Amino acid sequence: MSFTVLAHEGAARRGSLALAHGVVETPAFMPVGTAATVKALTPEDLRSIDARIILANTYHLWLRPGRETIAELGGLHAFMGWDRNVLTDSGGFQVFSLETRRVLSDDGVRFRSHLDGSEHEFTPENVVAFQEALGVDVAMALDVCVKLPAAQGEIDESVRLTTAWAKRCAAARSRERTQLFGIVQGGLDERSRERSAAELVALDLPGYAIGGLSVGESRDDLYRMTRFTAELLPEGKPRYLMGVGTVRDLIAGIDCGVDLFDCVYPTRCGRNGRALTRSGDLNIRAAAFARDGRPIDATCGCTVCATFSRAYISHLFRANEMLGPRLLSLHNLAVLAQLMAEARKAIYAGTWGELRDEALLAATGSASSS
């Protein structure tokens, strides 16, 4: 792996991340393929919007179809027919969302499957082994994510375990082609973020994520903590803000110096009839669109906008037709992909400030990022 920062404008940066399955130009948004499929879309669709890396979920794949099946079929890339990069999360976030069903110890976390109630355990070691067995390009260290607001004692404990587990993850590595990223925790407390970042940076991992945000806190808190944490991370390593995927949050994240993002937002919206545009989201089922012959977004360069009208997609959702979620999922991901491509170009050209202000104005009606 190599990561090169090619240009800066303020904290925003344009980079190039070379992974085992090709180069990811950053800033980049990673579509989420929870169960080894970006819902409703094929690898070919993802290539059509020039996605270079997608995310899949350790928790879901662990339970179904399981490590043996995927390994036997040649790893996650072969299994899902995707020859570009894959990052898997560590499963920690999912387990900690299932609050009542997990038992945390220094060793790891025991939990019950949401599918059949069976008992499982994630440890730093088995989570790394799982991700390596899948053959992913980037593996995330097992972390402890606290629910906000959190008491200081809880935050301290999450930072302590996250560091201890990251060390054990690092020690458990055995596969050159899988890069291990650490995850900075610390809630909304700056001293805890500093401590978490310092302890993880000391491990000299190939990349760092900002975790524990985008979990319900205010936009002000999200942006403040993202900026604060990004500044604590090494200049020469990729920074990944987990769970962020709206137009305005991506702009803010880029402006804080973040390189990678992921979120289910664009595909979940796509399944629910919510169309992303640079000037706000549309509820495509709304009566106003039933006879609207225009594309979802006339400024969008995606194949959906080139081919289908709002009226047609609105009809598909009213008629409960699968093609509706499919088309909107692709369009929504295309909107974010185009935003990222423009950001990359602007940071090179020194026009990021303008793009940022214009895009925020279009998205929110205000040129301030919060």
Next chain:
Amino acid sequence: MSFTVLAHEGAARRGSLALAHGVVETPAFMPVGTAATVKALTPEDLRSIDARIILANTYHLWLRPGRETIAELGGLHAFMGWDRNVLTDSGGFQVFSLETRRVLSDDGVRFRSHLDGSEHEFTPENVVAFQEALGVDVAMALDVCVKLPAAQGEIDESVRLTTAWAKRCAAARSRERTQLFGIVQGGLDERSRERSAAELVALDLPGYAIGGLSVGESRDDLYRMTRFTAELLPEGKPRYLMGVGTVRDLIAGIDCGVDLFDCVYPTRCGRNGRALTRSGDLNIRAAAFARDGRPIDATCGCTVCATFSRAYISHLFRANEMLGPRLLSLHNLAVLAQLMAEARKAIYAGTWGELRDEALLAATGSASSS
């Protein structure tokens, strides 16, 4: 429109049907796009399997989104982004499936919407006007389809009304580019089929369908009545067997001299996890496929079989992922498209008899068509 029979082998024929949106090489299977969408698939997907004509349902489009919306958006082709041919059924079949909710008279048929209970009426005239307003390439005449087994009186009445309505449909035509096909009824009674065919052939319509079959009768009855009816139809006009779409039934239909087919079977199966192959259908959810790295059908030339394993598609269905129905729908249509392409080639080459026997043996374990 022009229809040319290019070659014969026995009753089987290889033809070329020139319609307003391009040439359809026959025999051809028409994918069903009930609500102006072949479920889960894009026009691009349909082009990838070289579909030249698809079917849409008057009944469904009448109720939603309705004639005005489609006309305002430039007609059905523009509405759904499909630039090849479209055939619409007349709505008769759907209305007669909703048995308890319709009132039949000489004038037409009154029925209630399955969506909101609102009352509507189909007449020969308004059904032609509707299909012409949609700008379709082939419109079907309004017919009366009886449920089998049927009393002779019921069959007589259905033939009488079907003829009377076909005359009124023919008189109501106003659009050169929309071809009106008549539908032969007559249940399983040969004399009634003769009468229906003779009365419709006298109207000199551009094409004829064999209706009232594939509604639950035995395979013997289906094949016997198809062969009997096909022989009653003019040699120089296209023959369309409605509602047929399994591998063995298509082979039998081609062997009877049928040129066009449609059925929801391949796409419905695709949504339900049933994969069509030339050697029988597979339930892709079966445990046996969970780690099966082979494609659905190694002899299939479709993109799904080139890219994905049985294990992956099995996983998609277990995980309730939309991509599963999408991939299997495309594969299933591809299987039928490839069968039709091979049949066309074989009839030219004089090897249809061999292909038929081999394909039937593979599909059924027996080389007889029933």
